[in-house]
Amino acid sequence: MSYTYEYPHPAVTADICIFSIREGTLKVLLIQRLIEPFKDSWAIPGGFIKMDEDLVVGAARELEEETGVAGVPLEQLGAYGAPDRDPRERVITVAFMALVPSDQMVLAAATDAADAQWFDMDDLPSLAFDHDKILADARARLADKVTNRVTETAKSAFQFLPQKFTLAQAQAVFETLKGEPLDKRNFRKWIAANWDLVDLKEKTSGGRHRPAALYSVDF
Helix, strand or coil: CCCCCCCCEEEEEEEEEEEEEEEEEEEEEEEEEECCCCCCEEECCCCCCHHHHHHHHHHHHHHHHHCCCCCCCCCEEEECCCCCCCCCCCCCCEEEEEEEEECCHHHHHHCEEEEEEECCCCCCCCCCCCCHHHHHHHEEEEHHHHHHHCHHHHHHHHHHHHHHHHHHHHHHHHHHHHHHCHHHHHHHHHHHHEEEEEEHHEEEEEEEECCCCCEEECC
16 A cells, blocks of 8 residues: 655654552553664653554554563553654654553563663653653553542552452552552542442451451452
């Protein structure tokens, strides 16, 4: 299939913000660029969309090619099109995001990525292109989603809890995703109002603190 245009047109890329919680800290997956521009710099995984490729399909392909991560459900975040965002040519990118458990992921840098690593969101390296802006927007969207809107992203937060958990453990996870402390009383009202918590009639034992009630969640 050939294309002919009477006017200049931009290229389109997809960039993917993958968040996870590791050791109680919010992390983001970054790749180290193998080629110019921004060779050796860290960046969000992504790349050019093929002419016959759906956006989310291209995003998933680029994510797997650059990091080895596959099968991750992606949500569209937004489009970024500042004329000077890419020194090679006029490039518009469509950004995606996801929150996933990372304990079973095996990272493997490939194609134009020299390395792929998890980075603490509070201690990021200098990023290529306008990826600092994209990542900041994704972080803000994540914080809003996990506590203010009951969505699949909020639901996925429970993946970071044991099968039997205390309300304090649940609050710690949501605080990590939100990026700020949450009022204990309001959080417990919110979680009980929006999720089918099952009181297991069991309590924690063996710790320094008072025994706490254990719950599970029924989706």
